[in-house]
Amino acid sequence: MTQKNVLSYFFRNLFQENARPNYLLFSAKNPLPLKIPLRHALCESMREDAFSNHCCISWLNIFFTELLRNYDHTIQFCDNDLNPEISYILQYIQHNYRTLTLSGLAGFFHYSEAYLCTLIRKHTGHSFSWLIRRLKMTEAKDCLIHTDLKIREIAEQTGYHSCDHFSRVFRGEYGMSPQKYRKIHAKERPEPFVPFI
Numbered sequence: 665m666t667q668k669n670v671l672s673y674f675f676r677n678l679f680q681e682n683a684r685p686n687y688l689l690f691s692a693k694n695p696l697p698l699k700i701p702l703r704h705a706l707c708e709s710m711r712e713d714a715f716s717n718h719c720c721i722s723w724l725n726i727f728f729t730e731l732l733r734n735y736d737h738t739i740q741f742c743d744n745d746l747n748p749e750i751s752y753i754l755q756y757i758q759h760n761y762r763t764l765t766l767s768g769l770a771g772f773f774h775y776s777e778a779y780l781c782t783l784i785r786k787h788t789g790h791s792f793s794w795l796i797r798r799l800k801m802t803e804a805k806d807c808l809i810h811t812d813l814k815i816r817e818i819a820e821q822t823g824y825h826s827c828d829h830f831s832r833v834f835r836g837e838y839g840m841s842p843q844k845y846r847k848i849h850a851k852e853r854p855e856p857f858v859p860f861i
Contacts, residue, residue, distance in 0.1 A: 690731055691738035701727040750787040753780070757792075761799040762823035766792050800824070801837050808846040815842050 674688055692698055705723035708716045737759065753773060757764060769792070770777045784792050800822040807818045819830035834842050 688739060690735045692731075692735050697730050697734070698727060701730065750783055753784070754788070757795055758799070761796050762821075764796065797833065797837070801834065804830070804834060804842065805838075805845070805849075808842055809849045818842065 674686070678686075701723045705720045705727065708719040708723060711719075739758070753769070756769065756772065766777050766780065770780050773780070775783075781792055784790070784795065788795065790798075804818055804822050807813050807821065811818075813821070815831065816827045819825075819827045822830070824830035824833070831842055834845070838845060840848075
């Protein structure tokens with residue numbers, strides 16, 4: 665619930681009083697790695713000892729981690745109250761934000777740029793450029809905290825052609841350089857696992 669990913673966001677919203685009946689859809693070509701932890705969780709739920717609940721939670725954590733690690737690029741957020749038209753557009757943005765332009769989005773859906781801008785703002789409260797920047801910056805923060813990628817590599821991975829431009833945008837969003845952000849949040853990185861030899 666405290667993580668900064670789509671599952672945590674989904675579950676936090678689900679527990680709000682005004683939550684709507686929504687669901688997440690993942691497309692898994694090889695479901696075996698997902699079936700194993702679910703089977704273990706189901707078996708643990710049938711046991712009645714002091715450890716079964718803790719084990720169920722652990723197996724479900726493994727299941728959700730596996731989803732995020734291997735299938736987050738396939739995710740589809742389905743909102744029963746959301747117009748299907750904007751739902752497809754937002755999903756397309758989610759999957760293509762690194763290289764997507766407004767003209768490219770308009771061409772793909774055969775809409776005018778002005779109509780798309782109005783539609784996106786009406787349903788999200790934000791502009792197209794804000795959504796793209798937010799998605800890129802969220803990925804950049806995750807890379808800064810959890811990887812050793814160079815700033816140039818993070819800029820390229822998140823769709824910026826210039827490291828300087830990426831740094832300016834990042835500083836504008838968070839009030840500090842990517843290097844400083846990484847240094848401040850270095851303690852959030854998990855310690856490497858060193859097994860006993």
